[in-house]
Amino acid sequence: MAADKSADTPDYRDTVFLPQTDLPMRAGLPAREPEWLARWERIGIYDRLRERSKGRAPFILHDGPPYANGHLHIGHALNKTIKDIIVRSHQMMGRDARYVPGWDCHGLPIEWKIEEKYRAAGKDKDAVDVVEFRQECRRFADEWIDIQRQEFKRLGITGKWDDPYLTMDYHAEAVIAADFMKLLMNGSLYQGSKPVMWSPVEKTALAEAEVEYHDKDSDTIWVRFPVVNGEEVGLGKADVVIWTTTPWTIPSNKGVVYGADYSYGLYEVIGTPEESWAKVGDRFLLADKLAEGVMTKGRLTPEMYRRVADVSAETLSSLKLAHPFAGINGGEGEWDELRDFRAAPFVTDEEGTGFVHCAPSHGMEEYELYRDAGMLQQVITYNVMDDGSFRADLPLFGGKRILKPNGKEGDANKAVIDALVSVGKLLARGKIKHSYPHSWRSKAPLIYRNTPQWFAAIDHDLNDGMGEYGNTIRSRALTSIDKLVKWWPQSGRNRIHSMVESRPDWVLSRQRAWGVPLTCFVKKGARPTDPDFLLRDQRVNDRIIAAFQKGGADVWYNDGFKAQVLDGVVNPDDYEQVMDVLDVWFDSGSTHAFVLRDRADGAPDGIADVYLEGTDQHRGWFQSSLLQASATRGRAPYRNVVTHGFTLDEKGMKMSKSLGNTIVPEAVIKQYGADILRLWVAQTDYTADQRIGPEILKGTADSYRRLRNTLRFLLGALDGFTDGEKVEPAQMPELERWVLHRLARLDHQVRAGYDSFDFQGVFQTLFQFCTVDLSSLYFDIRKDSLYCDGPGSLTRRSARTVLDLLFHRLVTWLAPILPFTMEDVWLSRFPSEDDSVHLHDFPVTPAEWLDEPLARKWEHVRRARRVVTAALEVKRSDKTIGASLEAAPVVHVEDADMLAALKSVPFADICIVSDLSLTDDPAPNEAFRMSDMPGVGVVFELADGSKCQRCWKILPDVGTHQHPGVCARCDGVLNAI
Template identity: 75%
Template sequence: MCADTPDTPTDTPDYKDTLNLPRTEFPMRAGLPKREPGWLARWEEIGVYDRLREKAEGRRPFTLHDGPPYANGNLHIGHALNKILKDMVVRSQQMMGRDARYIPGWDCHGLPIEWKIEEQYRAKGLDKDKVDVVDFRQECRKFADGWVGVQRDEFKRLGVTGKWEKPYLTMDFHAERVIAEEFQKFLMNGVLYQGSKPVMWSPIEKTALAEAEVEYHDKESFTIWVRFSVLGSDDPLLQGADVVIWTTTPWTIPSNKGVVYHPDISYGVYEITGAPEDNWVKTGDKLLLADKLAEGCLAKARVDGWERIGDAPSLDGLSVAHPFAGIEGGEGEWDQPRDFRAAPFVTDEDGTGFVHCAPSHGMDEFELYRDAGMLSEVITYNVEEDGAFRADLPLFGGKRILKPNGKEGDANTAVIDALAQAGKLFARGKIKHSYPHSWRSKAPLIFRNTPQWFAAIDRAVGDGQDQYGETIRDRALTSIDELVTWTPKSARNRLYSMIEQRPDWVLSRQRAWGVPLTCFVKKGAKPTDPDFLLRDETVNARILEAFEAEGADAWYKDGAKARFLGDAVNPDDYVQVFDILDVWFDSGSTHAFVLRDREDGSEDGLADLYLEGTDQHRGWFHSSMLQSCGTKGRAPYRGVLTHGFTLDEKGMKMSKSLGNTVSPADVTKQYGADILRLWVAQSDYTGDLRIGPEILKGVADGYRRLRNTMRFMLGSLSDFSEADRVEPAEMPELERWVLHRLAELDQTVREGYDAYDFQGVFRAVFDFATVELSAFYFDIRKDALYCDGDTARRRAARTVLDLLYQRLTTWLAPILVFTMEEVWLERNPGDDASVHLTDMPQTPQDWRNDDLAAKWAAIRRVRRVVTAALEVARRDKVIGASLEAAPVVHVRDAEALAALKSVTFEDLCITSAIYLTGDPSPAEAFRLPEVEGVGVVFERAEGEKCQRCWKILPDVGRHAHPGVCARCAAALA
């Protein structure tokens, strides 16, 4: 049917009202920002989530376990990406016939919340350390609860379904009880121990941090070259010589206990032959340096000349003097000779070929001296929890590595000045390098030796659950390869390598808001003593009973120690531990109090899927794996899906300072949540995702095209009833081809959703809806739908439209939750109706017909040539509309020609007539290079224009109704 308005003669009736034009109240303009909240309220009113649970009873469960966001601050676009992906997983699994459960949760303990309360205290002039710890914890609980409410509303606004009225919170009393219980399993099965080793330490937050709490940023550091005098050599070449070391942490020099070298590195003795008078390095100085690095080091020293006077003699049996040995005011602190030995971690890639060792502030050095059995001789406690040197440390007492605001303190400069005073400074400078920072305070970290509680990941777990290995590490690595499906598959490698190389898990934090390490240690006992830790099931049970009733605050109440120990032991003989658990242990334990303990959890205590960003390979995926392997003997999940980070349109990291952030709230206010969800579905989440104004505009344009497709279907089905339905066998080939495509797509959609390939699902459905339907099938069948009477052809087309409607709305409902609800309710009104209470309909596979599809692929190839030829005629203003044409189509292939003659090809090309021939194409015929053997010669249609359907036909005007063709006359009759 022509889209142009015809020139209707004045004596011809206006047939417009006789057409079957689409009728629908479904608006072209969505108005999502205003309308979506109404659907949210309606879903809550009719209880969609709970009704789905009733409907799904007896189905195979599917459990996506929610990685808990932190209850602190409004949502950012990364939160939205994560929760929308989770929602699409849950909804698609539910609509494909599973019992898909989703219990949202929040991480409520930890430093960020504690930090906020401390800020409030400081603003009021209060000292946190003078406030009762239970009162302080109650303030933290109240703060977290407030943000849980805010974030819950923000998540719901995105259309995310779940058990919102009963989420899980790590600060719920039962959760705190289970976290303590899971910790007690570590206590009882032998993997818990107390050790003193260097850990990542935040002087600003005064606590140890795990690797998952660390992020790396560029930092400008002091860098110094320092001289250690050689002791104990009879070789003239070494007498009076200095070993030179290089470090970017001058503050560690006061804690130096040795210098190490590598036995395979070539070292030389270098003598300075010329130097400025005011230089730190003087003429005649002898220096030991790695040959590969010597020239660069000497250049840093600004000497005028130097000579290599020989190979370094054997370094075995030597010692070195600390650069502060004998320094005025040193009070003998550094006068003892320092150790000098070989070490495997020394290289000649940078530095000097020698490494200064402060085992209290570096793991390589710590492990070297641990393995040598010398820890008691080399461990120092010079640095306090706030990053200040101990008050009684000579020369440097009270100097700070960092100021309370995280900026550079005075410790480094004090050490450098003292080295210069002692004549031991060789050179100095600054370097910009990647350096660990706290992801909360954003301040730099240090390595600091402190007593901490660890979970040994290479010690046999004494729990008898050894199917996948005896140690936590072995169980985790086996689980990764044998029990877990990874999406994308590359995620497996990342977690495997992290767990393969990781050290023991630091469980303790020196803070107040969290679940305490519920254990007691014997006074006077050493950590290596067998009775150092109290292991008593009765004591454990008392603790758990109290936590269930009162929460973890019970640990801090007056008389707690006596209450829990009871008469099991003499309370005076034991010390109560007040460190709190790493919050990653909290979230890593959620499988126990959510999947295992809740009625709506998981039947076997395992999740079908964990879904988080790539940073959670070192975070939640990691800690959950370690925790579960220590208590269950295996991974807590069967599948892991990882998504990338969100970037701006240029691929830059989002930052408030750059002004390139995109707020989910802003997007929903401007476009609606469905556009944000569509952005997620269109993106490849396995990499980083870009978002910004232009990208969202493009998403909205695509949405409008899809909405137009749905609107056309609704309008054409306005009065469709079961009486109009036609069986597939009675349909024309074109309709049966559409059914074939539906059968193909049904498989694509289901396999795609099962593989969490939302981009693939949406792209397949969108292309089908906008290209194969709107631009092909709908375009062809508009004429029959609008102009036919009650014909078999029109009934078949409307039957297909109904089948399309049933599938497109349910296929797209997990993605466009609001729009598909609107589409659904247009045809399925009712107080408790919802597309989200509906499953995807089963699509008969006998609709598939590959032979028919091949035939129609050939027909469409020829049609492309015809429509391209008509477009040229329209462009050249030869015609105004395709119905003015009656082209001659030359087709060389006999089989293709027979296929074209078996259908009404003029209807497919939307022309008034068409002539098919096997004759060779004349030279002037229109051709497309990619479709061989087809040529089109333009001819005008003969006859008059039907004033109802606008076809130009010879019989127009010869029927009872003036100005119409035979088909329209029959419809009017």
Template identity: 70%
Template sequence: MCAETPEYKSTLNLPKTDFPMRAGLPKREPQWLERWADMGIYDRLREKEGREPFTLHDGPPYANGHLHIGHALNKTIKDMIVRSHQMMGFDARYVPGWDCHGLPIEWKIEEQYRNKGKDKDDVPVIDFRQECRKFAEGWVDIQRDEFKRLGITGNWENPYLTMDFHAERVIAEEFMKFLMNGTLYQGSKPVMWSPVEKTALAEAEIEYHDHKSHTIWVKFPVVRAVEPTGARSGLLGVNVVIWTTTPWTIPSNRAIAFNPELSYGLYKVTKAPDDNWAKKGDHYLLADNLAEDVMKSAKVEEFIRKRDVTAQQLDLIICGHPLRGVEDGQGEWDYDVPMLPGDHVTDDAGTGFVHTAPSHGADDFILGVKHGLQMTHNVIEDGSFRASLPLFGGEVIITAKGKEGSANTAVINKLAEVGGLIARGRVTHSYPHSWRSKAPVIFRNTPQWFAAVDKDVEDGQDQYGTTIRERALTSIDKLVNWTPQTGRNRLYSMIETRPDWVLSRQRAWGVPLTCFTKKDALPTDEDFLLRDEAVNARIAEAFEAEGADCWYADGAKERFLGSDYNADDYQQVFDVLDVWFDSGSTHAFVLRDREDGTADGIADVYMEGTDQHRGWFHSSMLQACGTLGRAPYRNVVTHGFTLDEKGNKMSKSLGNTIVPEKVVQQYGADILRLWVAQTDYTADQRIGPEILKGVADSYRRLRNTMRFMLGALDSFSEADRVAHADMPPLERWVLHRLAELDEKVREGYKSYDFMGVFNAIFNFATVELSAFYFDIRKDALYCDGDTDRRRATRTVLDILFHRLTTWLAPILVFTMEEVWLERFPGEKSSVHLVDIPETPAEWLNANLAKNVSELRRVRRVVTAALEVERQNKVIGSSLEAAPVVHVLDADVMAILRVLPVDDLFITSGVSLSSDPLPDEAFRLPEVDGVGVVFEKAEGEKCQRCWKILPDVGQHKHVGVCGRCDEALG
């Protein structure tokens, strides 16, 4: 070439875009948030008419602290569900909400009081409640801004709060439906009780941690024993041995349980240390499978089994309490202790006999009710023994700080003193703790209000069952879809075996149990509860206007009872409702009562963490089955817990927590959202610095793909559009893949499979587009003139642009908005206002797809062969090559002969041969029948497109090939 060769770079159609490769998300995302707020984008979406509603009902987070990574995961999944359904043609509604009542907030206010030396009980209850309300309001505002920063769309201007007056009214009304339908009752049962918080707790408020407990083996002397025939059994004076990890419950013992299916025997100690509690000559009744372990624990050196003891013989035994006749016992324990059969007794651990205190255990209570055992009231609300209990009055089980008190030691010492023990020790085991205070809880008998789950509901809504349990189990199996399916099994098993629902809490901040009881009536009497619709209506109207505080105002009882009743004849209940009843009722005041609710009061989907099978999913199911007759949701989606990179639970003490705010400050919210999309949220997921770096790398690759398309589409107009039928095969193949992918994306979004959606899009964008189609078509895009091929390529890029931006908009809400506005700027423009485009059926072409698949197999061999030459420094670019490609398959060869294979292989030329593969041909083991013989391209290098061709220099324009000469005009 001569020195005067013109510079042709300016004549190329190089990409033009201002879209930056560096995203700068932390700084730029707030600008889009402000823009969306100014546009009122959520309200504009609601203006789209004729759409089928789709409603995700928000499980309310608690308004008492900054967001953690679990909140971010949860809300982002919800946002992806809402946005994807909106873009698939639904009117997708999302009303965010907050749980505002309950112990956590009350606890914070009490803590503030304690720091100031104030006593909560000295503060008027309404004043106290107002402080709780103010505290919740502050955190609602903080959390709302934190959620919005994550790009969460929704009706943020009008969320739902369980403490709103209308919400408090509806919660009370929903409670009064239980009052009126016959399922509400007051009962005295052992419930999980927090001595620290001085209230009953629900199962959903309990978590289990390892706890070191005392363990004792206690002797109950047999005081009466006969054979089934009436003769003496020879067991009088022997000891039934029990084992317990709660020594403090021994003073409340009323029976001993055994299992008729187990094998029992009478054992005699034949050798033991002189100072041992278990003495030589002692006789013990034990389960055969546990006898050796018991004797070892009791330091017995030798023992013998004397005889079998049958279930019939055990059933006729009466024992004495180990404290029977104790000095200063005032006769408290001078009663008979019967032996009772119970299926809950096992021989996995212990002695095979279970000491039974009906006031302090679920199985104990059931057995006690069945056999008429007396309930005890030995433990008061602060976790101590009643002052009047002989020997132990005032001893504390759990202190106000959640530590073990003196009660266990006091009981153990007294039992040892009277010779009631054969062994003692310590055991670490899983023990229930309060979810909030993290302190151990106890089972305590106390009067509470319950909703009966097995009593017929008197409301006429019997389509799915007559009881709450029947309706719930039917709903789970027939009315609800579960993602993942394991959620169904978990909730079903919980509801199948759950006890009656404890509705009452002995606290101040909540919706009160709006009912009255007759003073001279018993809980079992028909007129014990006042059931009057007029009274209920007065309460509801007052709550609507004044909120639940009016229940505590002076004269409230007289006001609500009205002139129909003498207020002196009734007691007003001041317990508050379990907060799970509040959140379980949200379907009524959100889905049923709001304009943006649902026509039937049923949500399309509830989505929460797996812990909500015992929480919100559970309480919503029970509550709705008691008032609606069925589940309040059609779909339930569940996510797992978030762990650190090593799979450990996050904790501040370990220093392994990931705070959403920090991730957003470093990377931007879209990176956090992309982490969610790349994660199998149905299982426990991991996050950490290295994982986030990997996510950021995926983001950069995807951003590069979008940037390429923006540059190549510069100045594209409808005049450039090419019809599908007129496109080259390669473009029609891309549209075929788009059609396949569109179906997969839509199905994935419908089934809440965001990882499947993103992986499919990402692989398509990086492997099939960037590494294949874009790689091939760069030459046509940059070097062709106004050719059909270039216009077809740009048409496909335009179609790709609209698909990729809308497919990814529910995930990368900020980035896809940036991409969209780069092409379509304007005050009213937004990718979030458009739908995923419909895909013509004619794009699908399975035969073409098969052909291209074959071409890509051949291309792999050619690319690998050229890479060998590049590494050997024979060539620097694939355009320096003109290989000979041998293909044995006649059908594949026929395909190759009708396509521009030099484009396919990105070479300056290529020769096709169906001759047998030469020995020197390059092969890939996994691609049969294809070989490549390397040849250098002949000719001169075109100074415009850089291909090496024989015709370069033979045209009007200096130093270019025929194609470029034509493009230059």
């Protein structure tokens, strides 16, 4: 039994080498992080890295530009942190990792804000000079760029913040215009009048990337189109019934189509309830599969109607239809012509009536049907104005609005439905909730509207000498997707491939003021199909580019600019200047040209190593960049595309201010610090949607504390370490060589993880290593030697050598994820006015540290230790012992290889007991066992001897040496010091 410390035993606490470190236990990140930011700026970290990295292989992550409008949200923090981890890690893996942040500056959101400001002041935007208006937009963007720049820097994002790229810089505007004019010159630019997604609220066309889908309640109606020649074809007086969810399109109807392969019948009403719009004797043509459902909507039960005849495809092809408003009072003949009636491939018998009403000005499938039939001139209407109202002179409906200026339902649908009722052509009506396109900026519903727009033809044969990957924009884009780009995750490939494969031509024009204009001229009096409609002359293009370089895109709006650039080439009076502006996706899609290609810190070949954004950018920036580069340089502008999901609250719900579940980066930083937010990013699987909230952040902070404690121990145990203490690996005990083996394995895993953008894998691997391999095993075992061995002890020197190697690797490996904390840890050990952990690379780890036979042996040791530790924990729980050093267990081991492994190492020290016996005798019944570790049994015994008052081991020789109350090892150390 252990003897108690006698009253006259000296106090040996000052002779124990306890850890010493200035690194505080509490990080204090919110208060201290700004100091490191200021320090990094003062010593010029980013520019010093560029200077030091000359000659290295460049690594370029090209920044997808955020919009210069509003404070950062949690999605911004996620996005920029992932980018920063990629840049920092590749820099520390030996590359020249450059990062130029950028901003998207043109476009509707900023223009909208200025218009709101004008409206509040009672000012008419259209009365303001366009250049003055554009300059106000520029000032607005400038203000938000400065705000967002500081918010991004506060997250610890490294980059060329003093020289970002802006799409509104003069050079950028010149390049955007130049790349647009490449489309002009290669023949892919054309003007067409076709239905496009149109925002009546914003009064402009939108690209698919600017559209989001939300549920919407819509009016739905079943409308009767009279068959004019029913008697002639044996149907009698009959109506074809159509179904639509857009009643406002009925005034623009030009035809009805049917499915050539479906079964149709003639249905006669033989009885009606009072509330039905149908009358006895009415006859309706319907697809047989859908007839019952239509009649039910018309409040007709099966006994109230009968099927009286088949309607063959031959009969259908001979029908002539009238518009429901034909002959309507006040219609002024607008709808009196017969409607076209034909088969179409897009008709289905899954919903509706089996007949589809066609308003080719408001539907792409109908447009393409009549385009292919050569009938567009007969069927295109211009009934809907840019604000979503009917043209003023449209009979009955002039001035009625599809949508109000605030995006709410207008009076057009009601007016059309009321008119149908008045002429007896409405069979039924109802409401339907369905997914409907909305503007992602104004959040208002959109309409399809035929309007003249400028398009890039993505299937046009470019014949531009850049056909290595195809001769059309689409073929080059698809080849790039499959052969030139790696997608992370791979599902991104399928998503963008299907989008590009089926996408229509790119709508390039917007009817707005703040943007890069479509720098082209059209010949007065010429039609878009005429070969001389567009002026194509490189001399004109060069003059425009030079003017934009000098004065920006505003010069396009100066009086006399047309004459200035056309003079001497053509007669300026013969041409009109196009005043639409480019889709902002063309701006951001062009960034590869004025950033990667043109900047000194761009990519040598103009191609980025990585583009990284959210999953919505498969239809946004990833795609616009792909299409633009395919058109202007023949291939994708990137080699890797990394995609992250969206950020949700803790319950998996989308964040919204109305729900009060938003997490603001500024608030997280104020409470926890940016490193905690960055650690949350590293711990999530960003390829899927991520959750964040108070409880999740508490868990993240706990992980951070555990990691910080590991680093504090490292620092403390290395206090005073010098190169003179270092031990070569070959001279080290096996435990240290096992740690070096683990480091060699980790080095490979960490580098592979960073290379494949798997930060969750990197962090989890390192966190497990720190908490399991180090804190619970290695540190636990070696505390005795570190605290109690003499300075010259081989074991202690070996341990401190390994701790030094651990320090350099862990701190640099974790620096991309936790840049503030690792700077703190680094400077705590290596204080310097101008050094930084971020100026160092990951250390090279010798391959000879790998020792698989040793690792297999130590797997035996670790497994056996786990059984011993569990057995002692039982005795600690029942108060038999207070500490493991009071034990001297007998360990029974059946496996010969395991027993040999345990006998070849100081297994008592490894189990942190004062003594231990190993035997291959069968374990007695009372032995402690673990079900998952058969063949190992532990019999508890108390250690024999007295407690060393310095190291606390219980040994027989305590009290027999020069220094009272200590063991032989401690006596020797005391003699030496």
